[in-house]
Amino acid sequence: xxxxxxxxxxxxxxxxxxxxxxxxxxxxxxxxxxxxxxxxxxxxxxxxxxxxxxxxxxxxxxxxxxxxxxxxxxxxxxxxxxxxxxxxxxxxxxxxxxxxxxxxxxxxxxxxxxxxxxxxxxxxxxxxxxxxxxxxxxxxxxxxxxxxxxxxxxxxxxxxxxxxxxxxxxxxxxxxxxxxxxxxxxxxxxxxxxxxxxxxxxxxxxxxxxxxxxxxxxxxxxxxxxxxxxxxxxxxxxxxxxxxxxxxxxxxxxxxxxxxxxxxxxxxxxxxxxxxxxxxxxxxxxxxxxxxxxxxxxxxxxxxxxxxxxxxxxxxxxxxxxxxxxxxxxxxxxxxxxxxxxxxxxxxxxxxxxxxxxxxx
Amino acid sequence: xxxxxxxxxxxxxxxxxxxxxxxxxxxxxxxxxxxxxxxxxxxxxxxxxxxxxxxxxxxxxxxxxxxxxxxxxxxxxxxxxxxxxxxxxxxxxxxxxxxxxxxxxxxxxxxxxxxxxxxxxxxxxxxxxxxxxxxxxxxxxxxxxxxxxxxxxxxxxxxxxxxxxxxxxxxxxxxxxxxxxxxxxxxxxxxxxxxxxxxxxxxxxxxxxxxxxxxxxxxxxxxxxxxxxxxxxxxxxxxxxxxxxxxxxxxxxxxxxxxxxxxxxxxx
Numbered sequence: 001x002x003x004x005x006x007x008x009x010x011x012x013x014x015x016x017x018x019x020x021x022x023x024x025x026x027x028x029x030x031x032x033x034x035x036x037x038x039x040x041x042x043x044x045x046x047x048x049x050x051x052x053x054x055x056x057x058x059x060x061x062x063x064x065x066x067x068x069x070x071x072x073x074x075x076x077x078x079x080x081x082x083x084x085x086x087x088x089x090x091x092x093x094x095x096x097x098x099x100x101x102x103x104x105x106x107x108x109x110x111x112x113x114x115x116x117x118x119x120x121x122x123x124x125x126x127x128x129x130x131x132x133x134x135x136x137x138x139x140x141x142x143x144x145x146x147x148x149x150x151x152x153x154x155x156x157x158x159x160x161x162x163x164x165x166x167x168x169x170x171x172x173x174x175x176x177x178x179x180x181x182x183x184x185x186x187x188x189x190x191x192x193x194x195x196x197x198x199x200x201x202x203x204x205x206x207x208x209x210x211x212x213x214x215x216x217x218x219x220x221x222x223x224x225x226x227x228x229x230x231x232x233x234x235x236x237x238x239x240x241x242x243x244x245x246x247x248x249x250x251x252x253x254x255x256x257x258x259x260x261x262x263x264x265x266x267x268x269x270x271x272x273x274x275x276x277x278x279x280x281x282x283x284x285x286x287x288x289x290x291x292x293x294x295x296x297x298x299x300x301x302x303x304x305x306x307x308x309x310x311x312x313x314x315x316x317x318x319x320x321x322x323x324x325x326x327x328x329x330x331x332x333x334x335x336x337x338x339x340x341x342x343x344x345x346x347x348x349x350x351x352x353x354x355x356x357x358x359x360x361x
Numbered sequence: 362x363x364x365x366x367x368x369x370x371x372x373x374x375x376x377x378x379x380x381x382x383x384x385x386x387x388x389x390x391x392x393x394x395x396x397x398x399x400x401x402x403x404x405x406x407x408x409x410x411x412x413x414x415x416x417x418x419x420x421x422x423x424x425x426x427x428x429x430x431x432x433x434x435x436x437x438x439x440x441x442x443x444x445x446x447x448x449x450x451x452x453x454x455x456x457x458x459x460x461x462x463x464x465x466x467x468x469x470x471x472x473x474x475x476x477x478x479x480x481x482x483x484x485x486x487x488x489x490x491x492x493x494x495x496x497x498x499x500x501x502x503x504x505x506x507x508x509x510x511x512x513x514x515x516x517x518x519x520x521x522x523x524x525x526x527x528x529x530x531x532x533x534x535x536x537x538x539x540x541x542x543x544x545x546x547x548x549x550x551x552x553x554x555x556x557x558x559x560x561x562x563x564x565x566x567x568x569x570x571x572x573x574x575x576x577x578x579x580x581x582x583x584x585x586x587x588x589x590x591x592x593x594x595x596x597x598x599x600x601x602x603x604x605x606x607x608x609x610x611x612x613x614x615x616x617x618x619x620x621x622x623x624x625x626x627x628x629x
Contacts, residue, residue, distance in 0.1 A: 023458060024454070024457060024458050026454065048458075050457045050458060052453070052457060054450070054483075055479055055480070055482075055483035056479060058447070058450075058479070058480075059447070059450040059453075059479065059480050059483065060450075062443065062444060062447035062450035062451050062454070062480070063450050063451070063453050063454035063457075064454060065441075065443070065444075065447075065450075065451055065454060066423070066441060066443075066450065066451035066452060066453065066454025066455040066458075067454035067455065067457065067458040068454075069441045069451075069454075069455065070454075070455055070458045070459050072458050074454075074458070088444055089444060089447070092444050199421050199439035199440065199441055199455070200421075200439065200459060200462070201418050201419040201420065201421060201438075201439055201459075201462055202417060202418055202437070202438050202439045203418060204418065208433070208436075208437055208438055208439050208440060209439045209440075210433045210439070210440050210441075210442070211440070211441040211442065212424075212433060212440075212441075212442040213442065214430060214431075214442060
C-alpha cells in the first residue's frame with residue numbers, strides 16, 4: 001500500500017501529472033488554479049521535461065498544440081476566464097486529433113466573476129465550447145484522490161483516442177486538502193507510440209507528417225467530421241463512469257457531480273434518517289454522460305432532483321436521459337455560492353411531497 | 362493532399378546539361394499562389410536552404426493562416442499548421458519539446474503583426490531558438506485585400522477605400538525594428554525577393570539563420586521579407602515589383618538590422 005499524503009487538490013493533480021509521465025506544461029497564472037502552475041514550476045524538472053509560463057492562455061493552448069503535435073504527454077491548466085480564451089485552440093486540437101490533458105478549475109462567472117468555486121462551465125466543457133462539432137472527454141472529480149486518479153485516466157484516454165481530455169473541477173476541490181494515495185503507475189507501461197503521425201522530423205522512408213485542420217472541400221471536411229463523430233461514439237460506448245449511492249431501494253434520485261455530489265450525499269443521509277428513500281447518482285464522466293444508467297433508474301423513482309452550482313446546465317442532459325419517464329427538478333446556487341446540505345434536504349422534502357401527491361392523485 | 366518527391370524532369374535535355382532543378386524538399390504540387398507573388402519564391406528558398414544544409418529529417422515548419430496556409434503542400438518536411446497568429450507559440454511548443462530539431466515559422470503581416478503580436482513579441486522575448494520568417498506585403502491577401510497593420514499611408518485597400526489615413530487607422534507597424542531592440546533576438550534582417558540579387562540575399566539570410574540554430578542558437582533569427590501582392594494591390598507583377606522599389610522600400614528599408622558579433626564573421 002502506497003503512502004497516504006495530505007495534499008491540496010491542485011497540487012495532487014500536478015504531482016499525478018508528473019508521475020504519469022508529463023513531458024511539457026504550458027500555463028498562465030489564474031486563481032484558483034495557480035498552485036498547479038507553481039507546483040510544476042518547482043517539480044517538473046529534469047531532462048526533456050518542459051515547464052513554461054506563457055504570456056496568455058491563448059499562447060499556452062497553442063504551445064500545447066505544438067508540443068502535443070510532437071507526440072509527447074503535455075498539458076495546461078486554467079480557470080474559467082482563461083478556459084474561455086483557450087476555446088479556439090482547443091477546437092483546433094480536437095480537429096487535429098492531438099492527445100493532451102486540459103484542466104479547468106472552475107470559478108464563478110460570467111465575466112471576471114468571483115474566485116469562489118462554481119460549476120458554471122458545464123455547458124462549455126461538455127458541449128464543445130469552441131467552434132465546430134467536437135467534444136472533449138470530460139472527467140469530474142469530487143475529491144483530492146480523484147483529482148489525482150483522473151490525471152492518469154485522462155492521459156491514457158487522450159493517447160488511446162488521440163483526443164483532448166478535460167478534468168473539470170472547481171475552486172473548492174482545487175484548494176481543499178485531503179489525504180491522497182498515488183497509485184503505482186509506470187508511464188513506460190502506458191507509452192503510446194505516436195510516431196506514425198507526430199511531427200518529429202521526417203525520416204527518410206516516409207512522407208511528411210502534417211498536422212492541419214484545414215480542408216476547403218466540403219465533402220472532405222465532412223469526412224473529417226464523420227471520423228470525429230465515430231470516435232466520440234466509441235468514447236460514449238466505452239468510457240462512461242459514474243458512482244451510485246443507495247440507489248437500490250431508492251424512490252427518489254439525486255443527481256450531482258463534483259463538489260455538489262458530496263453535499264448531496266450529506267443531504268441524502270439526512271433524508272434517509274427521516275425515512276425518505278433517497279439515492280444518489282454521481283457522473284464521473286460528463287461527456288460521455290451516464291445516459292443509460294439514468295434512464296434505467298428513472299423507471300423506478302418518483303422524481304429526480306439535480307443539484308448544481310449553476311443556473312441548471314447538467315439538468316438538461318438529465319432531462320434528455322429521463323425522456324419524460326419521471327419528473328426532473330433542479331436546485332442550484334450560482335456565482336460561487338456553495339449549497340448547504342439542509343438547503344438540499346429542504347428541496348428534497350418539498351419535491352418529494354409534491355411528487356408523491358401527484359402520484360397519489 | 363498529393364505530395365510527390367519527384368522533381369521536374371525535362372525529357373529533351375541530357376541530365377548533364379541540367380543546371381537548375383527543384384530541390385527534393387520542394388514538392389511538384391502546383392503552387393496556388395497568384396502569378397508573380399513572392400510567396401512561391403520564398404517557399405522554395407527555405408526548402409532549398411533546408412536541403413543544402415541536409416536538415417530535412419530534423420526540420421519542422423509551422424505554416425500560418427493566410428495565403429501561405431498551404432505551405433505544407435509544397436514543403437516536403439514535417440509541418441504543423443497553426444491557428445491565425447499563433448505560429449510562434451506553436452513553434453515554441455515544438456522547439457521546447459524537441460530542442461535538437463530545427464524549427465521555423467512562416468507568417469504574414471496580418472498574422473504576425475496584428476492578431477499574433479503578443480505571441481510574436483513574447484516568443485522573441487523568451488529568445489526561442491527558432492527562425493521566424495515574416496512575409497510583409499502590407500495587405501490581407503487571402504481574405505480579399507484588406508488593410509493590414511503594415512499598410513502604408515494613402516494605400517487603397519478594400520477596408521481603406523480612401524487610402525490609409527493615420528488619424529483613422531493609425532500608423533504602419535514596424536514590428537521588425539521593435540524585435541531588433543529586444544535582447545531575445547539574435548539576428549534581425551529585412552530582405553526582399555523582387556530581383557535575382559534580392560533572392561540571393563534572402564537565401565543567404567535563411568542559410569545563416571538555420572546554421573545558427575544548428576549550432577545551438579542564442580535567440581530568435583528573424584527575417585522580414587518585404588514582398589508584393591499583385592492581386593491585392595491591383596497591379597501586374599512587374600508593376601508590383603516597381604512599386605516595391607519606388608515606394609515601399611523607402612519606408613521599409615532593406616538590410617541587416619541586428620547581428621550578433623559572432624554572426625558578422627564568416628564562421629557561420
